[in-house]
Amino acid sequence: MLELIKQPWHWSVAGAVIGLMVPLLLILGNKHFGISANLRHICAACFPGNIPFFKYEWKKEVWNLFFAAGIIIGGFVAAHYLHDPAQVKVAPALAADLAAVGIDDHTELIPSQLFNWDNLLTIKGLVFFVVGGFLVGFGTRYAGGCTSGHAISGLANLQGPSLVATISFMVGGFISANLIVPFLLKL
Amino acid sequence: MSNSIKEKNPRIITSPEYKHSDFEVRSLDTHCVNASEKEVPLWYNLKYMAAGILFGAVLVKSEVISWFRIQEMFRLESFHMYGVIGTAVVVGAISVFLIKKLKIKTIRGEEIDFQDKKYNKGQVIGGLIFGLGWAITGACPGPLFAQLGTGATVVAVTILSAIAGTWVYGKLRDKLPN
Numbered sequence: 001m002l003e004l005i006k007q008p009w010h011w012s013v014a015g016a017v018i019g020l021m022v023p024l025l026l027i028l029g030n031k032h033f034g035i036s037a038n039l040r041h042i043c044a045a046c047f048p049g050n051i052p053f054f055k056y057e058w059k060k061e062v063w064n065l066f067f068a069a070g071i072i073i074g075g076f077v078a079a080h081y082l083h084d085p086a087q088v089k090v091a092p093a094l095a096a097d098l099a100a101v102g103i104d105d106h107t108e109l110i111p112s113q114l115f116n117w118d119n120l121l122t123i124k125g126l127v128f129f130v131v132g133g134f135l136v137g138f139g140t141r142y143a144g145g146c147t148s149g150h151a152i153s154g155l156a157n158l159q160g161p162s163l164v165a166t167i168s169f170m171v172g173g174f175i176s177a178n179l180i181v182p183f184l185l186k187l
Numbered sequence: 188m189s190n191s192i193k194e195k196n197p198r199i200i201t202s203p204e205y206k207h208s209d210f211e212v213r214s215l216d217t218h219c220v221n222a223s224e225k226e227v228p229l230w231y232n233l234k235y236m237a238a239g240i241l242f243g244a245v246l247v248k249s250e251v252i253s254w255f256r257i258q259e260m261f262r263l264e265s266f267h268m269y270g271v272i273g274t275a276v277v278v279g280a281i282s283v284f285l286i287k288k289l290k291i292k293t294i295r296g297e298e299i300d301f302q303d304k305k306y307n308k309g310q311v312i313g314g315l316i317f318g319l320g321w322a323i324t325g326a327c328p329g330p331l332f333a334q335l336g337t338g339a340t341v342v343a344v345t346i347l348s349a350i351a352g353t354w355v356y357g358k359l360r361d362k363l364p365n
Binding site: 005008009010011012013014015016017018019020021022023024025026027028029030031033035036038039040042043047049051053054062063064066067068069070071072073074075076077078079080082088090091093094106108109110111114115116117119120127128129130131132133134135136137138139140141142143144146147148150151152153154155156157158159160161162164165166167168169170171172173174175176177178180181184 | 249250260262306340351
């Protein structure tokens with residue numbers, strides 16, 4: 001059984017469990033599944049400045065910070081106790097493109113040749129960690145949610161604005177992954 | 188909250204009118220949509236941490252946190268992520284339908300409420316910006332936290348930068364098209 005759990009999970013199993021987060025949080029306490037709001041709560045809690053957007057009772061939203069802390073713990077548990085020693089399967093075309101820029105280590109889900117501390121103070125690191133993260137934080141808040149809040153929670157509640165947001169996420173991703181990331185990897 | 192802030196910013200509403208205030212004010216900013224009417228001790232939130240642990244573990248085991256999977260999704264080289272998100276939406280939608288239909292309440296007997304989101308320009312502009320970032324980092328906010336948990340410590344920089352991005356959005360908010 002444990003061996004089975006350690007293998008990469010099929011998309012249908014993962015999708016079902018992720019989808020069940022929506023009713024689980026609603027039934028646990030009328031909470032709406034959405035993670036990017038935590039970035040705002042952290043701003044409100046730590047450095048609200050005098051910015052109206054961060055002047056609210058973030059303590060009422062503390063459940064979500066507990067949820068986010070749980071995600072970190074869950075990531076730790078899965079990586080340390082349910083680790084799959086097999087190589088990560090990578091689509092041949094992607095593997096070939098990455099190999100051309102020196103990324104050929106498929107032992108981790110996150111390519112260690114790109115995501116490591118040594119890269120932090122290089123142009124590449126600046127772009128992949130700092131600029132990438134900034135776009136995620138700025139964009140999700142401007143859009144009013146991320147994949148969880150719009151694409152899953154919002155679409156599950158048949159919200160048109162969430163469909164618009166989800167399509168925009170995908171369009172941005174297509175442009176980035178096909179036109180921008182290949183260029184950035186050569187930096 | 189001081190009255191002067193409230194006067195300057197009519198969008199900010201303090202409880203108890205909070206709960207019953209215009210949903211748009213709260214939902215656009217996704218804060219206090221979830222505010223419970225009942226005060227609870229802090230440890231009560233541990234149930235949400237338990238849910239988060241399950242969610243985080245699933246994100247890792249299903250390779251949603253994988254930078255490779257996100258590239259494959261946007262390069263149309265793998266069905267995996269479409270399967271995950273599509274299944275999640277269907278399961279979520281059926282669940283929401285049943286909760287509404289059967290008027291299911293929370294475990295503490297509170298009504299579960301749903302509010303409609305309003306269209307705004309941010310969903311397109313912000314959505315595109317997030318999409319650009321998503322393909323670069325290979326992670327949206329949930330997976331960023333899970334990646335950190337797996338031991339990819341450098342992702343802490345990405346998360347801090349995402350917090351900075353959120354802060355700058357808050358700072359510039361009134362000057363951006365809405």
